[in-house]
Amino acid sequence: MRKFEENIAQNLIIWLNALRARQWHKNFLVFIPLIFAFRISNLELVIRTFYLFAAFCAASSSVYLFNDLLDKKQDLLHPLKKDRAVASGRISTRTAMILAGILLVFSLLLVTLTIPISASLILISYLILQFFYNLGLRNIPAADVISIALGFVLRAVGGAVAISVPFSEWLLICTFFGAVRLALGKRQAELTAGKTGLRLGWEELGQDFARILGAITSAALTVSYTLYCFASATARILGHGSEGSTFEFPPLLLSLPVVYFGIMRYEILASKGVAGDPELLIVKDKELSASIVIWFIITFAALYLWRN
Numbered sequence: 444m445r446k447f448e449e450n451i452a453q454n455l456i457i458w459l460n461a462l463r464a465r466q467w468h469k470n471f472l473v474f475i476p477l478i479f480a481f482r483i484s485n486l487e488l489v490i491r492t493f494y495l496f497a498a499f500c501a502a503s504s505s506v507y508l509f510n511d512l513l514d515k516k517q518d519l520l521h522p523l524k525k526d527r528a529v530a531s532g533r534i535s536t537r538t539a540m541i542l543a544g545i546l547l548v549f550s551l552l553l554v555t556l557t558i559p560i561s562a563s564l565i566l567i568s569y570l571i572l573q574f575f576y577n578l579g580l581r582n583i584p585a586a587d588v589i590s591i592a593l594g595f596v597l598r599a600v601g602g603a604v605a606i607s608v609p610f611s612e613w614l615l616i617c618t619f620f621g622a623v624r625l626a627l628g629k630r631q632a633e634l635t636a637g638k639t640g641l642r643l644g645w646e647e648l649g650q651d652f653a654r655i656l657g658a659i660t661s662a663a664l665t666v667s668y669t670l671y672c673f674a675s676a677t678a679r680i681l682g683h684g685s686e687g688s689t690f691e692f693p694p695l696l697l698s699l700p701v702v703y704f705g706i707m708r709y710e711i712l713a714s715k716g717v718a719g720d721p722e723l724l725i726v727k728d729k730e731l732s733a734s735i736v737i738w739f740i741i742t743f744a745a746l747y748l749w750r751n
Contacts, residue, residue, distance in 0.1 A: 457533050461511070462504040465722065470499040472595055473602035476548070480608040481627035481746065483488055488606040494557040495605045498566060501550035506573040508543035513577060514534060539575060558605045565601035569594060584644040588630070592622035620664035627657040628709070628718030633714025650716075657713055661706050672696050681749055694745035698738050705734035 459465075473495045482488045511529040512590070515536070528729045529539050547570070553564045572593055580586040599618045603610035634650045672678055678693040709732050725732050 454612045459527065461508065461527070461534055461539070462508045466503065466507075467500045468722070469595065470496050470598060470600040471502065473499060473605065475599050475614070475618075476603035476608055476610055476730065478746065479611065480603075480681075481612060481749070482606055482608065485606075491558050491605050494553060494679065495566075495601055496556040498550040499569070499601070501546045501553070502566060502570060503573075505546035506570070506577070507566060508539050508546070510577050512539055512543070526619060533580075534683075539626060542751055552661055562601055562605045565581040565597055565604055569597045569601075572597065574640070582644060583629075584648055587645075588623050588626040590621045595619070595622035611671065611677060613667060613675045616667045619665060620660055620667055624657060624664060625718075625721050626710070626712075627653055627660060628713040628721070631713050632716045632719025636719075636746045654714060656736060658710065659697045659711075661710055665703065665706055668702055669699060677746075681745060692747045695742065697745065698741045701734050701738045701741060705731060705738065708734060 473494055477483055477488060477492050478597070497632065508529070511527055515529055529536065551563065554566050558741055572590060576587075576590045576594075580590045596615060596619050599615065600610060630645050631650065631653045634645060634653055672695040678695055681693050681695060709718065712724060712728060712731070718724055725735060
């Protein structure tokens with residue numbers, strides 16, 4: 444019985460790794476419009492956003508499986524990727540193809556049947572973007588990071604469309620530059636480690652190019668977030684304070700020092716070539732994780748306590 448349970452656990456781990464379940468957290472971006480548009484108390488919209496989250500999880504897992512099928516031969520030559528479930532044969536090509544198709548259809552049906560049809564167009568746009576990314580955009584350095592960033596932006600836009608609220612242009616820009624910086628951090632780590640299988644073009648550009656471009660992107664992110672705190676519709680609403688108050692102060696400004704610290708800390712880590720895995724980095728680096736937690740507390744308080 445114990446051996447049977449161990450086999451189930453091992454197979455579950457294999458499948459979760461193949462589906463890239465550890466990457467599903469990226470899809471939480473669909474909740475950003477819900478939070479920043481003061482709709483988090485609306486149960487119907489929360490449920491609708493959860494449907495979109497599930498659809499993006501299924502769609503992204505489908506893309507990862509199709510990508511593994513496409514890269515199977517190359518992955519067998521890679522020191523790390525050769526252990527992937529599809530490349531190693533632990534999941535057959537036929538099984539992976541069938542599951543990828545099921546997940547793709549499921550994601551489209553889910554988003555079509557539960558939320559506005561326009562959100563389906565966002566998901567389809569995401570899938571088209573991923574198709575072209577895997578087809579060749581990933582081998583063009585600029586297109587590589589921009590495509591990754593657009594994937595994040597589409598998630599955020601999808602969240603806004605799903606609940607029928609306008610999305611702040613400044614928040615969109617912040618999402619874009621933040622995603623570009625994370626993608627560049629990963630490429631910096633690969634260049635520093637001299638990894639085999641580095642994306643085509645990046646090795647020629649070198650570490651200095653990635654570092655300079657990363658610093659420029661961080662500067663753009665800093666300016667964008669600052670302007671969001673000052674000039675966005677959300678900031679103007681919050682700037683009036685509690686009802687009857689004549690004092691105007693956008694409380695999101697309180698988050699600026701924390702955001703500046705977090706961006707600078709990430710720059711330091713990226714320059715050392717250790718920012719290749721943002722998920723692990725947040726867990727391992729106490730200063731970065733603390734800045735994220737403090738930012739979340741300040742932002743939530745500004746959005747939902749300041750107005751009361």
